[in-house]
Amino acid sequence: MAKGLPKRSEDFSAWYNELVGKADLAEHSGVKGCMVVKPYGYAIWENMKAVLDQKFKETGHQNAYFPIFVPKSLFEAEEKNAEGFAKECAIVTHYRLKNDPDKEGKLMVDPAAKLQEELIVRPTSEAIIWSTYKKWIQSYRDLPLLINQWANVVRWEMRTRLFLRTTEFLWQEGHTAHATKAEALEETEKMMYVYADFAEDYMAMPVIKGLKSESERFAGAEDTYCIEALMQDGKALQAGTSHFLGQNFAKAFDVKFADADGKQEYVWASSWGVSTRLIGGLIMTHSDDLGLVLPPKLAPIHVAIVPIYKGGEQLAQISEVANKLKADMQAKGIIVKYDDDDKRKPGWKFAEYEMKGVPVRIAIGPRDLENGTVEVARRDTLEKESLQQEDLAIKVEHLLEQIQINLLDRAKTYREEFTNVATTWDEFTELIDNKGGFVHAHWDGTEETEQKIKEETKATIRCIPFDQKEEAGSCIYSGNPSKGMVLFAKAY
RNA sequence: CGGGGUGUGGCCCAGUCCGGUCAAGGCGCCUGGUUUGGGACCAGGAGAUCGCAGGUUCGAAUCCUGCCACCCCGACCA
Known part of the structure; x- marks a missing residue:
């Protein structure tokens, strides 16, 4: 792993780009605008996903999965939505390749395999989902319909940046159907609060909740609720949106239900989503010139233990202590990595875990063996202190809580200043x-x-x-x- | 879509103007040894049809033509 990052103060953009690579979160693929999310970055996404998924379920939603392809005729049904996304769609026109007669070993699109109707790679799934809901909804008894989908979507943006804007990205999209306007509005607002709570409680990223102006509104929505965060370079990041769709999609896809009096009514709708962009927000909210800084609640590793030793015998002694402490911490749900890799020196490991934003680092050396201590370093403040090994798990548990709180406080202070x-x-x-x-x-x-x-x-x-x-x-x-x-x- | 770059072992890159022991260096990797409280060191070793396709030439990473890809800065957007 290479050393050092550009300074945030000198070139925030270069700092961000290099950090994403050096912290091993993601890299550019051979495909324009598309990223490979590496295991460490994906682990953060998995953590985000797990929390959000639970919150969605707690608020009564179920997961389902809809196709990645949207037939053009469905896609264009809701005019405003279609118009809004038309400029950034990937389109499937053929379904087969064949050997190129003119170029040995090369393939070409088989002109005979042209689709009768083009398929749009979903930039969002309202169309495909609402065309399905038409079949699922007949009566007020079928409502509310509260569905979420974890998926990938494609938006052919002109310019991309890892996590913040990629051509393909991972997200979740909730799509709900309701009998009344009030209920749909309530849902829209509720999910915005779910996002806001997640951002603050887990990401330690304070957000402003509000309503988008008409021009910034989601295409096809009556109203867009959003959470907005402030990054360290003074720019805002839209971190999540929740849309009140009115009856627009119900009308476009003819989704009606019989109310208690047997009268046919169009259903009311919401949709809401957050994406891998949140990882970009997480990075730009907390990280520093030494690398990533992760809030404990989302960090793939909470504690890295680094042994400092001379010779195998000493390592064995240290390992005994380290493994015991590790087991104590694990018993409290703390995720610990004991890094006894002999090929790396302690200094290298320190820098590495700082780059990767591991919240707490514990070093154990011969001095500690003598004194019954360990050196505990926190990533957020970079403070180090020597602590007794006794009850270390409890101390670390508290420390992780403090770090989580400190990160949010720090981000709030920054936001107030700006x-x-x-x-x-x-x-x-x-x-x-x-x-x-x-x-x-x-x-x-x-x-x-x-x-x-x-x-x-x-x-x-x-x-x-x-x-x-x-x-x-x-x-x-x-x-x-x-x-x-x-x-x-x-x-x- | 405009502007600017880049493409050379797994990674970072020198060399390209001025064609000829030029395929260099660093990181990483393998072997052995010494090390280990803030990115260790020594010795040895493996690894490259220089983005692709043509062309010029006795000879091309280097010159010419065409193509492709990716990145960065803007306009558009989550």
């Missing part, structure tokens, strides 16, 4: 251009103004925060009346 209010256009541009971060400002509510602000500053409305108070003001750009402030930032 959240400001602008009352004039000058203040606004000054903040956006020079300081970065979130900027609260009055907006006249028009798409035109939103667009102009974006053109002139690159800042977009991240959301209309739920906890924003209603107050009369005047738009920082147009000077027209505003009903309240909204949240601006440059975004990923």
